[in-house]
Amino acid sequence: MAIANPNPSNPAPVPKNPNIQSPEYRGVTNDLRYTPVRSLLTNIAGSPWELAEYYSQYLNADNALAAQNVNRQAVYQQYMRIKRMEVMVTSGAAATQDVTSKEMSVQGSAVTYPGIIPNDGDMFVSAAWDGRRLIYTVSNVERLSIMKDTCYRFDFKVVSYDDEVRYADLQSKVVKDTIFVKDMLYTNQQPLLVDAEYAFYKEGAQFVLDSQERYLKDFVNLRFQTLLVPDQPLSTYDPYIAEAVLRLIDGTVLPQKNKTKLLNVDTGFPYEIQTMWDGLLDLNGNNRDGWAVCLGCLESGYFNHGPRFGSIRWSGIEQVYHALANVDFAGTLPSEFYLTEFGIGQPVMASSLAPLRQYGQGRTLITTLNVDVTAEEPTTPVIPGSPPLIHHVSTDNYYVFTKWFYTQSEGQSVLEVETNKALAGITLSRTHLMELIKDSYKWTYLDRFYYLPVLWVLVRTSLAEM
Amino acid sequence: MPKVTRQLPEGYEAISRPVAVDMIKAIVRHLGLEGRTQIQFNGDTVTAPQPGSRLEDQNNNASAPRFDSHQKVEAMLSEDFMDREVLATAITQKNNPVVFLDRPLAVSMKPVYHMVEGTLSFTARFPDQVSAEQWKKRMLRHISQGRNEMYHEVHYQYPIPKEFIAILHEIHRLRENNAGYGEDLGTWLRACFNPRITTLTTMAGTEPLLAFDEVQQAVIGWFDWELPPKEDKSSEPGATWTAQFDYKYQYEQITGMVLDYPIIVHNQFLDECWRGRNTPYELDRRPAYMSMAKHFYQAMRGFKGGYVETMEGIVYPDFDEWRPLRVPSNTLRVMSLMIQVDPTDPSLVLNLNDLKHWHINPVVLDYMLANRQWLTKHHFTPLLVAMYIDNEPMEERLITVDENGDVRTTTPMNERHQYHFVLHALIDLTQLSSDRADALRRSPEACLLFLQSLDPRLAPNGLLPAVIGGRMVSRPGWLKTLAHIRTSNPIYQNAPEMGRFTVGTYLLTTQNKELAHGHR
Numbered sequence: 001m002a003i004a005n006p007n008p009s010n011p012a013p014v015p016k017n018p019n020i021q022s023p024e025y026r027g028v029t030n031d032l033r034y035t036p037v038r039s040l041l042t043n044i045a046g047s048p049w050e051l052a053e054y055y056s057q058y059l060n061a062d063n064a065l066a067a068q069n070v071n072r073q074a075v076y077q078q079y080m081r082i083k084r085m086e087v088m089v090t091s092g093a094a095a096t097q098d099v100t101s102k103e104m105s106v107q108g109s110a111v112t113y114p115g116i117i118p119n120d121g122d123m124f125v126s127a128a129w130d131g132r133r134l135i136y137t138v139s140n141v142e143r144l145s146i147m148k149d150t151c152y153r154f155d156f157k158v159v160s161y162d163d164e165v166r167y168a169d170l171q172s173k174v175v176k177d178t179i180f181v182k183d184m185l186y187t188n189q190q191p192l193l194v195d196a197e198y199a200f201y202k203e204g205a206q207f208v209l210d211s212q213e214r215y216l217k218d219f220v221n222l223r224f225q226t227l228l229v230p231d232q233p234l235s236t237y238d239p240y241i242a243e244a245v246l247r248l249i250d251g252t253v254l255p256q257k258n259k260t261k262l263l264n265v266d267t268g269f270p271y272e273i274q275t276m277w278d279g280l281l282d283l284n285g286n287n288r289d290g291w292a293v294c295l296g297c298l299e300s301g302y303f304n305h306g307p308r309f310g311s312i313r314w315s316g317i318e319q320v321y322h323a324l325a326n327v328d329f330a331g332t333l334p335s336e337f338y339l340t341e342f343g344i345g346q347p348v349m350a351s352s353l354a355p356l357r358q359y360g361q362g363r364t365l366i367t368t369l370n371v372d373v374t375a376e377e378p379t380t381p382v383i384p385g386s387p388p389l390i391h392h393v394s395t396d397n398y399y400v401f402t403k404w405f406y407t408q409s410e411g412q413s414v415l416e417v418e419t420n421k422a423l424a425g426i427t428l429s430r431t432h433l434m435e436l437i438k439d440s441y442k443w444t445y446l447d448r449f450y451y452l453p454v455l456w457v458l459v460r461t462s463l464a465e466m
Numbered sequence: 467m468p469k470v471t472r473q474l475p476e477g478y479e480a481i482s483r484p485v486a487v488d489m490i491k492a493i494v495r496h497l498g499l500e501g502r503t504q505i506q507f508n509g510d511t512v513t514a515p516q517p518g519s520r521l522e523d524q525n526n527n528a529s530a531p532r533f534d535s536h537q538k539v540e541a542m543l544s545e546d547f548m549d550r551e552v553l554a555t556a557i558t559q560k561n562n563p564v565v566f567l568d569r570p571l572a573v574s575m576k577p578v579y580h581m582v583e584g585t586l587s588f589t590a591r592f593p594d595q596v597s598a599e600q601w602k603k604r605m606l607r608h609i610s611q612g613r614n615e616m617y618h619e620v621h622y623q624y625p626i627p628k629e630f631i632a633i634l635h636e637i638h639r640l641r642e643n644n645a646g647y648g649e650d651l652g653t654w655l656r657a658c659f660n661p662r663i664t665t666l667t668t669m670a671g672t673e674p675l676l677a678f679d680e681v682q683q684a685v686i687g688w689f690d691w692e693l694p695p696k697e698d699k700s701s702e703p704g705a706t707w708t709a710q711f712d713y714k715y716q717y718e719q720i721t722g723m724v725l726d727y728p729i730i731v732h733n734q735f736l737d738e739c740w741r742g743r744n745t746p747y748e749l750d751r752r753p754a755y756m757s758m759a760k761h762f763y764q765a766m767r768g769f770k771g772g773y774v775e776t777m778e779g780i781v782y783p784d785f786d787e788w789r790p791l792r793v794p795s796n797t798l799r800v801m802s803l804m805i806q807v808d809p810t811d812p813s814l815v816l817n818l819n820d821l822k823h824w825h826i827n828p829v830v831l832d833y834m835l836a837n838r839q840w841l842t843k844h845h846f847t848p849l850l851v852a853m854y855i856d857n858e859p860m861e862e863r864l865i866t867v868d869e870n871g872d873v874r875t876t877t878p879m880n881e882r883h884q885y886h887f888v889l890h891a892l893i894d895l896t897q898l899s900s901d902r903a904d905a906l907r908r909s910p911e912a913c914l915l916f917l918q919s920l921d922p923r924l925a926p927n928g929l930l931p932a933v934i935g936g937r938m939v940s941r942p943g944w945l946k947t948l949a950h951i952r953t954s955n956p957i958y959q960n961a962p963e964m965g966r967f968t969v970g971t972y973l974l975t976t977q978n979k980e981l982a983h984g985h986r
Binding site: 056057058059060061062063064065066067069071072073074075076077078117118119120121139141143146148152172173174175176 | 475476479480483484487507508509510511513514515516518519520521522530531625666667668669670672673675
């Protein structure tokens with residue numbers, strides 16, 4: 001057979017690595033210096049000017065820049081609308097009139113904040129000095145630095161008042177709607193939020209602030225100057241949540257926090273006891289097998305430090321909700337270690353593992369997850385089988401959450417699922433958090449005492465994810 | 467049948483730019499510059515977008531600033547219509563392919579193409595002298611190989627004028643309103659449009675726009691050079707080199723669209739806003755001169771003694787632009803009337819005694835009614851009664867005329883079709899069968915009127931044939947007069963029809979107030 005074989009069994013050629021990235025220069029040197037945006041913010045020249053609506057051209061690779069063409073079909077000219085965009089005006093809009101044609105001209109220049117890239121031909125709408133609104137066009141856009149985060153300087157010029165035709169045309173060409181939130185820049189986040197994000201941003205940030213203020217009013221006992229577990233027959237102190245709450249609240253925002261103190265609950269047990277609060281504050285669930293999960297009430301007399309150490313024994317508080325009340329509790333090391341070393345192997349003065357008491361029987365109805373996100377108010381319950389938003393605190397013997405939370409198994413409430421997601425570093429569901437926020441006003445005192453701090457963490461985490 | 471022409475809602479972004487971008491990409495490939503070369507093709511603002519501001523940049527990590535040393539091709543477009551072609555471009559003629567067709571309703575749409583020559587002016591910037599030199603030598607090889615010209619395939623979508631969609635919507639409404647088919651608008655449009663029809667929307671799915679997808683093949687383009695240009699050291703500091711050259715191409719650009727539609731759909735008139743009221747412009751309706759003497763002279767000069775002088779006969783309604791595609795030989799239209807079928811009596815066309823504002827000369831009418839069995843048969847009557855269904859003539863045996871002058875169809879007329887009643891005059895009376903010519907001669911008054919109408923100069927010149935005993939026109943005189951008429955000068959002639967002077971002599975006009983107002 002001498003016929004040529006077009007498919008010889010030669011070894012396949014070694015494929016060249018595909019060059020997916022744009023072929024910019026890549027050397028062996030690495031510049032580690034990075035100037036974060038927030039350090040720029042105070043150095044941007046000019047005076048702030050809030051533009052009602054900024055229309056940023058929505059372009060793809062082969063599109064060209066063009067100012068608004070009123071008669072151009074929306075298909076061929078699309079905009080992203082940025083509401084309430086703030087720029088820094090470096091040269092104020094000066095109005096002049098051409099002496100020959102008697103036509104007015106209003107021009108000026110401004111600088112954008114980082115995170116927004118203006119283009120020649122962009123349009124914006126802003127108030128004139130007499131309450132009417134003007135439509136401007138952008139030109140001569142200039143990047144001000146070669147750093148990754150940079151500002152852009154641009155010139156603007158008035159095109160007309162926002163007459164029916166021009167303004168309606170701009171509206172019809174909007175394909176994406178965003179809101180400029182300057183605060184995002186301080187946390188190095190993208191400052192443009194879409195409507196749903198903005199709603200969560202507003203509601204979430206406000207919730208955390210309002211809720212923290214109310215929390216201190218509700219739960220700080222002014223006589224003991226500390227947080228007491230509500231609704232208990234005896235005055236009860238939970239050292240773990242007290243510490244977590246004080247870490248979560250910013251004393252410069254809520255100075256009431258500064259009147260609150262932590263009590264000394266040291267015992268003969270010389271090791272640190274960790275609970276889910278430690279994991280939640282670090283957003284790290286990797287050490288969850290070392291957490292104390294079942295707690296009980298100990299008489300405060302058990303804590304035997306002297307008065308000069310400010311032990312809780314002398315504070316007047318009757319009992320402490322504490323991990324050592326659990327006979328089976330062993331820290332992260334084998335129990336023999338503690339026994340031999342310190343000789344405190346005798347049964348602790350455990351009262352019992354009795355869960356905390358839930359009062360307010362009339363308000364114990366649990367809301368289930370509203371799967372119909374379009375509904376205004378979550379109804380109770382929407383679907384019998386849908387997961388509950390929360391389980392009551394102390395539904396079982398486990399601390400704050402239920403056993404299902406700790407074992408990450410079926411039966412968790414929405415709050416527990418979201419908390420576990422936060423501990424695992426998974427993006428949280430804003431819809432679920434919004435439902436929890438709405439529902440939180442209906443919770444019992446004990447639920448609010450334990451769950452509100454959890455919700456603050458979740459909401460703040462979600463805000464940082466935008 | 468209005469024929470509406472409109473320009474496209476968008477030209478540059480829909481056609482010119484996509485075509486030019488196709489060209490630029492092909493050329494950059496041909497020049498061996500693809501891959502590592504940035505293409506800069508600026509539009510309206512003449513400036514480039516900021517790096518990082520385009521959608522593709524967000525996936526590509528391309529927001530890093532660019533400097534002036536990388537390899538780049540900058541293109542500028544200018545398009546010129548070719549003046550030699552403009553006057554020879556078909557607009558409403560049948561040359562352009564139809565893209566929408568409803569044959570029963572006679573609705574059609576077609577694009578208008580103009581020949582365009584595009585010139586792309588390129589500035590290529592090379593990062594160093596070596597790459598500039600290598601590029602030039604590559605082009606030199608291509609020229610030697612005869613690869614200076616290229617065929618291109620260009621792809622674009624052209625949108626349909628929104629006015630056309632509005633008209634089609636109205637036509638569909640009327641189509642379903644009476645004797646409808648039960649089809650919704652989308653079904654009807656899909657059935658009638660060329661399958662290349664598509665819908666364009668914004669990225670948010672809003673503002674839909676109907677458009678046609680089109681590919682043009684074998685668009686020829688060529689480098690406008692003898693030899694590749696010499697590369698120059700760039701004026702910018704650094705080692706970059708630049709070269710400038712032009713590339714030209716010619717293609718048929720769509721500049722507008724034509725919509726052809728009837729003014730009556732399923733027996734219902736389109737509202738006046740959907741059709742023109744294009745009554746002919748007539749000088750003598752208003753004082754044309756700011757001088758009484760000149761004005762009266764003008765009025766007197768055009769006076770025809772009450773007879774209508776027209777080249778295409780009487781058309782009613784006067785805004786009806788329907789014209790028959792085929793007419794009987796040697797005839798001229800005296801009158802065309804649009805017929806709106808009477809649902810209670812669908813076979814009744816009209817009565818010859820009641821022709822709106824016009825009356826047939828009583829002498830002629832008497833002759834017509836007396837010979838009504840011949841009235842619908844070509845070559846057997848000097849005045850032919852005909853009916854047209856849509857654009858086609860109806861079979862003559864389907865039309866009858868009774869003794870009262872009622873014109874009827876033997877089968878009921880269908881409301882889904884358009885009907886026209888047309889009165890044709892036989893211009894060449896030698897075409898009349900000898901029996902019927904003899905019969906005509908025996909009605910001397912009508913006979914002389916017919917001859918006179920074909921050439922009004924007969925009587926002044928004493929060329930009318932003699933009447934024997936007041937009862938019959940003499941045969942030699944008849945033949946002699948006909949022979950004379952054949953040699954006299956027709957005033958109007960087109961491919962199917964030839965007009966004699968004042969054919970309208972058959973018809974008296976009664977100008978009533980309604981008509982006078984209609985003409986302002």
